[in-house]
Amino acid sequence: MSEKTEAGSGSAALEAVKWLLVVGLVAAAVIGNSYFSDQPTLYRVVGVAVVALVAIFVALQTEQGKAFNQLRKDSMVELRKIVWPTRQETLQTTLIVLVFVVLVALLLFVLDWILGGLMSWVIG
Numbered sequence: 720m721s722e723k724t725e726a727g728s729g730s731a732a733l734e735a736v737k738w739l740l741v742v743g744l745v746a747a748a749v750i751g752n753s754y755f756s757d758q759p760t761l762y763r764v765v766g767v768a769v770v771a772l773v774a775i776f777v778a779l780q781t782e783q784g785k786a787f788n789q790l791r792k793d794s795m796v797e798l799r800k801i802v803w804p805t806r807q808e809t810l811q812t813t814l815i816v817l818v819f820v821v822l823v824a825l826l827l828f829v830l831d832w833i834l835g836g837l838m839s840w841v842i843g
Contacts (some may be wrong), residue, residue: 738778738781741774744771745774747770748766748767751763
């Protein structure tokens, strides 16, 4: 039992080191972009992109990163199962919504007009 605890604490320490490395890489990218502001934008963008890719790679090596990557993969599988509406269905649904919006707007206008008239008649 104590071996599992020691292995778990060593793993947790390694995870913390990986996350510190990720934070350090992001900070280096931000500071480096600011420090080299006199350099051409293309070079800075390439530098930040490379550092960001390295940071993402390191983050994906952590337990949370692996779980996130698995969630991303599962989401892509679920997205493939979606049946998207056709153009005709989309247009019909849009027209139905627009008609109901206009009807509710007219209903509210008429109610406001009637209640405004009643209030004017009561007040004088």
